[in-house]
Amino acid sequence: MPHHTTTQRLVLGCMGLGGGWDANPIGEADIARAHAAVEAALDxxxxxxxxxxxxTLGKAEQCFGELFRxxxxxxxxxxxxxxxxxxxADACAPKRYDLSAAHILASVDASLARLHTDHLELLMLHRPDPLLxxxxLAEAWQRLKASGKVGRLGVSNMHGAQMxxxxRAxxxxxxxxxxxxxxxxxxxLDSGACFNDAQAPSLAPAASAWGDTLAHCQLQGVELQAWGALARGWYSGAAPGHAPAAVHATAGLxxxxxxxxxxxxxxxxxxxLLRHPARISAVLGSSDPARIRACxxxxxxxxxxxxxxxxxxxARGQELP
Incomplete structure (x- = not known):
């Protein structure tokens, strides 16, 4: 039955904006593409x-900043x-994760400058830093919140224990x-649905690594945001020929x-995804207005x-246990 309660459970992902992952500056074509995506989403x-x-090395945020300007x-x-x-990677070190207070505070200031705004509704810590x-972190968060630069704090790619x-902090x-x-x-999903069954070992280690992450988010009211929600487009017309048979069968379904x-x-x-009771939000990784409307x-x-x-x-290619 049609309803509109999921409106705020769609998020437009902006990774594809700003041109290439290079040092070339943004141009009018990049700004126009961002504008078209934003208007399609808002509509x-x-x-x-x-x-x-x-x-795109900061250029996706720059495009938005230019739109706001x-x-x-x-x-x-x-x-x-x-x-x-x-x-x-840079002259100092290889690719790394940095959730030090100094880096977080500097990163937020840089993002706000590129975005031409004075606050973010949500800041997310992108990857788990083993040296966290x-x-x-708590001190940095208090400074950001007290200054009004960030409304809420979230994470990305972290499991329940890390959360x-x-x-606690x-x-x-x-x-x-x-x-x-x-x-x-x-x-x-399989980590729970196939628990205590012979199928479960074949799912490891990916499924077992989830542990109680899903349950923790549900119990604590943490919003789950799904990146890659469109499944690379494999089920909606972009499956490569070498994809598993289950992918092609599911695309047909x-x-x-x-x-x-x-x-x-x-x-x-x-x-x-939206049907799951965890009330998952879907991040749409497309800047094509037609595809945004389809989503x-x-x-x-x-x-x-x-x-x-x-x-x-x-999609599993086999019936449940």
């Missing part, structure tokens, strides 16, 4: 936009989230955890359901249990 009811300080009222129509913590000092360590549950989750990347439900294949793939149709689609399980079994 479709999508209000949240996902950045990271490293996306040209249209100051645009900032009030949307919510911004960005990530920090990944540092690429929880108390130091609990940070939550900052004294409150995290706002969100962004993880790869999709009909193609199902270890988060997705097309069949899309026709039956009078919606887009992208909407079916996303609605499968937005998921807001009006609730899959039945039967449709959901048909997709799950098809």
């Amino acid at each position: 479709a009811g999508i209000r949240r936009f996902d950045h990271a300080d490293i996306y 040209r249209q100051p009222a645009l900032r009030g129509r949307l919510q911004l989230q960005s990530k920090c913590g990944i540092r690429f 000092e929880a108390d130091e 609990r360590a940070i939550e 900052i004294g409150t549950p995290l706002a969100a955890n962004q993880l790869e989750m999709s009909l193609l990347k199902r270890d988060w 997705v097309r069949k359901l899309a026709e039956e439900l009078a919606t887009s294949p992208e909407a079916v793939v996303l609605a499968w 937005a149709q998921a807001q009006d689609l609730t899959l039945s249990r039967e449709h959901w399980y048909r997709l799950y079994e098809s």
Whole structure:
């Protein structure tokens, strides 16, 4: 039955904006592409936009900053989230993760400058830093919150125990955890559905590594944001010939359901994620206005249990235990 409660559970991912991952400056074509993506998303009811300080080496944020400079009222129509913590190789060291207070504070200031704004609704720590000092992180977070530069703190690519360590230090549950989750990347789901069965060992180590991450987020009210939610486009028209047979079979099922439900294949793939009671939000990794509109149709689609399980079994390539 159509409903619109999932509107705020779609997030536009901005990794593809800003041109190449190189030192070339942004141009009018890059700004126009960002503008078209933003307007398509807003028209479709999508209000949240996902950045990271490293996306196209900062140029994705620069494109947004230029849009805000040209249209100051645009900032009030949307919510911004960005990530920090990944540092690429340089003269000092190899690629590394840095969640030191100094780096977090400097990264936020740099993102705000590029974005031409004075605050982020959400800051996410991009990857787990083995050298993270929880108390130091807590101090940096308090400074960011007190200054009004960041509204909420989240993480990305972290498991439940890592989240609990940070939550203990900052004294409150995290706002969100962004993880790869999709009909193609199902270890988060298989880890529970196939527990205590002979199938479970064949899923290790990816599924077992999830531990209680899903349950922790549900119990603590932490928003799960799925990156890679469109499953690389493999189920909605872009599966390579060498993909497993289960992928091609599931792509066919997705097309069949899309026709039956009078919606887009992208909407079916996303609605499968949105149907889960963990209330997963989907990050859309596309800047193509037509594809954004196709994805937005998921807001009006609730899959039945039967449709959901048909997709799950098809994607797995075998029936459940």
